[in-house]
Amino acid sequence: MKIVDVCAFYAPKGGGVRTYVDQKLIAAAAMGHDLVVIAPGDEDRVEMREGGGRIRWMRAPLFPLDRAYRYFSDRAALHRALDEEAPAVVEVSSPWRSASMVADWAGEARRVLVAHADPLSAYAYRWFGGIADRAAIDRGFDWYWRHLRRLDARFDLVVSASDSLSRRLIEGGLGKVTTNPMGIEPGHFSPARRDPALRARLLAECGLGADALLLLGVGRHSPEKRWGMVARAVTAAAASRPMGLVIVGDGHDRRSVIRAVGGNPHIRLVAPIRDRPQLATLMASADALVHGCEAETFCFVAAEAVASGLTVIAPDLGGAADCARANEGWTYKSASARSLSMTLRQFAESPQAPRDPGRTRSMADHFETLFAAYAGLDPARTITR
The missing domain is CATH 3.40.50.2000 (Glycogen Phosphorylase B;)
Structure with missing residues (x-):
């Protein structure tokens, strides 16, 4: 299966998103999938990965609020890149500009929105939580929920990493949410x-x-x-x-x-x-x-x-x-x-002793579930773009 990940927050000095995507490239290759990551960079170039897959960097401007990152600014260039890659599935991991660009693309690939971030919790609830409850803040940010519902209508699947986020998305009116928790790297933590x-x-x-x-x-x-x-x-x-x-x-x-x-x-x-x-x-x-x-x-x-x-x-x-x-x-x-x-x-005041963690979910478990969900998307289903 050919998968393209349009990843706005993949950067040379990135944190958790970069770590996750690097692991996904290796997992996809091991499971027989062809994964290409399209990321905003300082120039147009292709970076082949030894473990499998590649990064297709697209020239893009610096993000003004955090100059460690860049952002997709050229809709036509991104659409050309997607046309050239011709994926079966295209996923996008930011709910902002890049998600709208992917939704507008004329290609036939199935589209998946991966909820790597929760902007309302990270910002709005923190900023205004001292003067209003979450329901009131949600009403004040109804434009954001309307935006998410529009994306939900134009995508085939919305992937959430936790039950709590899935519940909030569903309560906010999204209808295509599935929960797929992430995991840890095996062999390190014990x-x-x-x-x-x-x-x-x-x-x-x-x-x-x-x-x-x-x-x-x-x-x-x-x-x-x-x-x-x-x-x-x-x-x-x-x-x-x-x-x-x-x-x-x-x-x-x-x-x-x-x-x-x-x-x-x-x-x-x-x-x-x-x-x-x-x-x-x-x-x-x-x-x-x-x-x-x-x-x-x-x-x-x-x-x-x-x-x-x-x-x-x-x-x-x-x-x-x-x-x-x-x-x-x-x-x-x-x-x-x-x-x-x-x-x-x-x-x-309670007894403290190291706990037996039992079997912990690994990233391999996460990726196996993720790619199975992609493979299960109906290629014949019509989505309003």
């Missing part, structure tokens, strides 16, 4: 990697003894991750039991994270860890993963924590919450430092 000496060293770096709790946070420093809130909650909860927090990541919001930490010696900020075995060892050596973002569509780090034997403590909305609930974790009221602090105190 409770067997737990290293008591590493745990003791990290607690010592936090100025604490081995009897304290070691909490771990992993993710970029950006406002929707709410690391400042997490830091304040941990500082308050530590009054009842000593606990250290190690936050792995970096980003443009780093200064505000540092201000929130406020010189607390029990909280350490660590640079991103690119080495997967090293990160897996760190995860398995902590006592719990603490997450602050309620806008996750899946939350890889929560799934990796579960596979490492950790308890997940997450906000009560979004993909991280789904992961926590499914694996005997803890949830707190989203965006509330007070609720998180109370939850941390309750967790500290």
Whole structure:
């Protein structure tokens, strides 16, 4: 099967989307599919991938709000590229301009919208959540829901990575939603990697003894991750039991994270860890993963924590919450430092021991389900373009 992924947020220095697409290229080749990724770049060129598939970069302008990314600006050029590739299925992973471009393309391929992001949770609910409930915010952003419903009418399938996002999309009037959770890379994350000496060293770096709790946070420093809130909650909860927090990541919001930490010696900020075995060892050596973002569509780090034997403590909305609930974790009221602090105190009073994660869903499981769904699309069905 020939698949083209029109991926607006695939970039040389990209994060989760790039990691996901790179894994998909390898999986597609292993399963006998021809996958081409069309991405906005600094020039027109083709990049062959050793594991299979290729990246077709299209010359595109820089995205003004984040110059690490570019955006598709030439509708005709994108349509020509799709004509040349002649896929059986074309998928698009952004609900914005590129989705409308793909919907307008005159080709016969089946079209799939993959919900890699939840813009309302990441922005609107966070910005206005202090003055209005979600129902009121949804009414204020009805233009966005109308846009999604128009895309739903023009696409053959909408793929969501979590039950919580699927429910919201369906409640918003979309009729072609299917849930296909993502998974983790096999062979890295396991409770067997737990290293008591590493745990003791990290607690010592936090100025604490081995009897304290070691909490771990992993993710970029950006406002929707709410690391400042997490830091304040941990500082308050530590009054009842000593606990250290190690936050792995970096980003443009780093200064505000540092201000929130406020010189607390029990909280350490660590640079991103690119080495997967090293990160897996760190995860398995902590006592719990603490997450602050309620806008996750899946939350890889929560799934990796579960596979490492950790308890997940997450906000009560979004993909991280789904992961926590499914694996005997803890949830707190989203965006509330007070609720998180109370939850941390309750967790500290409960027995802590590495959990048996059982069989965890892998990315191979995800891709096998995804490509099977593509193969099952009716090629004869007529969609209003």
